[in-house]
Amino acid sequence: MTNILIIGGGGMIGQKLARLLADQGWQGEPAEVTLYDVGFPQNGADASRRIVGNLTENGAAVGLASTRPDIVFHLAAIVSGEAEQDFDTGWQVNMFAGWSLLEALREQHEASGGTYRPRVVFASSIAVFGAPFPDQIGDEFLTAPLTSYGAQKAISEMMLSDFSRKGFVDGISVRLPTICVRPGKANKAASSFFSSIIREPLNGRKVILPVSDTVRHYHASPKSAAGFLNHAAGLDTGQLDGRLSLNMPGVSCTVAEQIQALSDIAGAGTVALISHDEDPEVAKIVGGWPQDFDATRARALGFQAETSFRDIIQTYIDEDLGHS
Amino acid sequence: MTNILIIGGGGMIGQKLARLLADQGWQGEPAEVTLYDVGFPQNGADASRRIVGNLTENGAAVGLASTRPDIVFHLAAIVSGEAEQDFDTGWQVNMFAGWSLLEALREQHEASGGTYRPRVVFASSIAVFGAPFPDQIGDEFLTAPLTSYGAQKAISEMMLSDFSRKGFVDGISVRLPTICVRPGKANKAASSFFSSIIREPLNGRKVILPVSDTVRHYHASPKSAAGFLNHAAGLDTGQLDGRLSLNMPGVSCTVAEQIQALSDIAGAGTVALISHDEDPEVAKIVGGWPQDFDATRARALGFQAETSFRDIIQTYIDEDLGHS
Numbered sequence: 083m084t085n086i087l088i089i090g091g092g093g094m095i096g097q098k099l100a101r102l103l104a105d106q107g108w109q110g111e112p113a114e115v116t117l118y119d120v121g122f123p124q125n126g127a128d129a130s131r132r133i134v135g136n137l138t139e140n141g142a143a144v145g146l147a148s149t150r151p152d153i154v155f156h157l158a159a160i161v162s163g164e165a166e167q168d169f170d171t172g173w174q175v176n177m178f179a180g181w182s183l184l185e186a187l188r189e190q191h192e193a194s195g196g197t198y199r200p201r202v203v204f205a206s207s208i209a210v211f212g213a214p215f216p217d218q219i220g221d222e223f224l225t226a227p228l229t230s231y232g233a234q235k236a237i238s239e240m241m242l243s244d245f246s247r248k249g250f251v252d253g254i255s256v257r258l259p260t261i262c263v264r265p266g267k268a269n270k271a272a273s274s275f276f277s278s279i280i281r282e283p284l285n286g287r288k289v290i291l292p293v294s295d296t297v298r299h300y301h302a303s304p305k306s307a308a309g310f311l312n313h314a315a316g317l318d319t320g321q322l323d324g325r326l327s328l329n330m331p332g333v334s335c336t337v338a339e340q341i342q343a344l345s346d347i348a349g350a351g352t353v354a355l356i357s358h359d360e361d362p363e364v365a366k367i368v369g370g371w372p373q374d375f376d377a378t379r380a381r382a383l384g385f386q387a388e389t390s391f392r393d394i395i396q397t398y399i400d401e402d403l404g405h406s
Numbered sequence: 407m408t409n410i411l412i413i414g415g416g417g418m419i420g421q422k423l424a425r426l427l428a429d430q431g432w433q434g435e436p437a438e439v440t441l442y443d444v445g446f447p448q449n450g451a452d453a454s455r456r457i458v459g460n461l462t463e464n465g466a467a468v469g470l471a472s473t474r475p476d477i478v479f480h481l482a483a484i485v486s487g488e489a490e491q492d493f494d495t496g497w498q499v500n501m502f503a504g505w506s507l508l509e510a511l512r513e514q515h516e517a518s519g520g521t522y523r524p525r526v527v528f529a530s531s532i533a534v535f536g537a538p539f540p541d542q543i544g545d546e547f548l549t550a551p552l553t554s555y556g557a558q559k560a561i562s563e564m565m566l567s568d569f570s571r572k573g574f575v576d577g578i579s580v581r582l583p584t585i586c587v588r589p590g591k592a593n594k595a596a597s598s599f600f601s602s603i604i605r606e607p608l609n610g611r612k613v614i615l616p617v618s619d620t621v622r623h624y625h626a627s628p629k630s631a632a633g634f635l636n637h638a639a640g641l642d643t644g645q646l647d648g649r650l651s652l653n654m655p656g657v658s659c660t661v662a663e664q665i666q667a668l669s670d671i672a673g674a675g676t677v678a679l680i681s682h683d684e685d686p687e688v689a690k691i692v693g694g695w696p697q698d699f700d701a702t703r704a705r706a707l708g709f710q711a712e713t714s715f716r717d718i719i720q721t722y723i724d725e726d727l728g729h730s
Binding site: 169212214221222223224225226227228230233236237240241243244247248323324325327 | 493536538545546547548549550551552554557560561564565567568571572647648649651
């Protein structure tokens with residue numbers, strides 16, 4: 083049975099991925115899925131095993147690697163706002179823990195005489211890019227991050243690429259759009275409001291929009307994010323010609339278009355729960371973010387996302403509204 | 407007096423830079439120059455102080471930072487061929503030692519109440535780029551390195567950028583072209599032959615060309631490299647708009663053009679000392695290297711290099727021939 087490890091398996095996307103694997107298995111067969119995280123939600127996704135632990139702890143990566151998972155999803159991270167506030171923790175979790183994981187997997191690769199070479203799927207982010215941008219970012223645009231989080235993600239991608247080039251692991255990095263609509267509570271990511279302005283009104287609660295509604299950004303649903311990771315795990319990486327980091331497809335729209343889509347689905351009364359109160363700090367961070375991607379390579383490789391923000395809202399309604 | 411630290415000050419470029427500072431001082435005034443390296447050449451450049459040490463040793467970075475240099479040139483590295491052969495040492499020297507340096511400087515920044523914020527000039531490399539390339543690489547092209555050395559340099563750039571963005575240091579990364587003509591012995595860099603095919607014949611010795619003479623690559627002299635670093639140290643980094651890594655100007659030419667320039671300067675008899683014997687491993691590495699850059703930003707910021715390969719050979723003859 084395929085042995086799958088999801089590091090960060092207690093997080094929102096980790097749980098979506100675990101549910102997808104529990105429902106569909108791995109390539110049609112049941113899989114042994116281990117979730118690893120600092121904590122898990124109540125009534126969480128089914129899995130073969132849940133391990134509570136912290137990848138930054140001494141020996142944690144070595145322990146996980148010693149089980150020789152066939153596929154490792156590495157989703158564990160401190161989010162952007164938190165990494166910006168706590169420099170040390172951001173680098174420890176988002177970079178050094180990933181290095182330890184790669185080293186531990188390499189040790190198993192070498193101990194196996196080279197036969198063990200796990201697929202590693204790394205959840206990266208469009209935060210690897212920094213302004214100024216072209217209107218639509220192509221697949222050969224430079225990574226010049228403007229946040230610590232973005233730098234840590236870009237660096238982790240490069241480490242994974244080099245370990246893969248050397249044949250120690252078989253890696254791929256998936257640069258996720260801003261995931262929207264996130265269920266549950268707001269988190270410390272500066273992007274959190276993109277979800278809140280949809281989720282809160284749909285739950286009958288007031289919400290504050292901290293930026294101008296002319297802000298344009300790039301989104302995919304949690305369902306698509308889990309789909310990207312699952313698709314990446316099964317891809318023939320020989321097709322990537324050594325460029326293992328892929329910009330995912332998504333929906334580019336303004337906040338005004340987001341709100342219009344909400345109005346189309348739920349009516350003007352729901353939209354009236356949104357009020358505008360600019361937060362200069364959030365506006366500044368978001369002003370440095372990309373607006374659109376062509377995602378040519380990822381689309382050609384079969385990655386699929388929603389094609390409208392209405393679909394993104396509908397996914398939230400179908401999957402999460404009333405469940406959280 | 408300006409306190410200048412050159413880490414890697416015993417190396418070829420470090421020595422050129424030390425000589426430049428000994429001759430011209432720092433912005434017209436004498437400077438206190440400390441050279442730090444694992445070893446120094448005999449009859450080396452003058453300096454206020456030479457320290458023998460290894461930046462990978464525990465406490466080494468902390469000790470260097472405690473002297474609070476105004477300017478830190480970080481040139482210490484394992485070269486590309488060696489980093490490819492010895493994965494662990496490459497990462498330790500080319501990445502982790504740089505991280506320790508940044509952390510040690512940040513500690514001094516914080517201990518000073520934020521007043522200490524040294525200029526850090528990092529010697530990066532065009533090895534941060536990996537094929538396939540456009541014919542001429544622009545300033546917004548992605549860094550997708552195809553060697554461990556290139557990955558380590560690209561990662562170090564991003565760390566320096568983030569420490570600078572946070573205000574801990576005031577950094578700039580200078581992506582050096584392949585430096586040519588290197589005096590002295592061949593080193594383990596895969597690019598070493600670009601120098602050998604000029605240097606050895608000029609010294610009356612036979613040499614083997616391990617690649618086809620149609621190979622096109624991008625060069626600057628050691629004198630220009632020292633000039634780039636010196637210019638970077640004095641630049642107002644506010645002009646960089648947060649993009650702190652710069653592709654340096656240089657000369658793009660084929661090996662055939664290099665050999666023609668040698669013939670123009672030294673005659674057919676000298677060129678006859680070159681024989682062709684393809685080394686598939688070197689040819690493969692070099693095949694993944696860039697051919698040309700526009701270097702628009704660096705030129706606009708006043709960085710200057712040779713404009714022909716003949717000038718590059720002449721610089722070697724003027725500065726190094728007969729001295730080594």
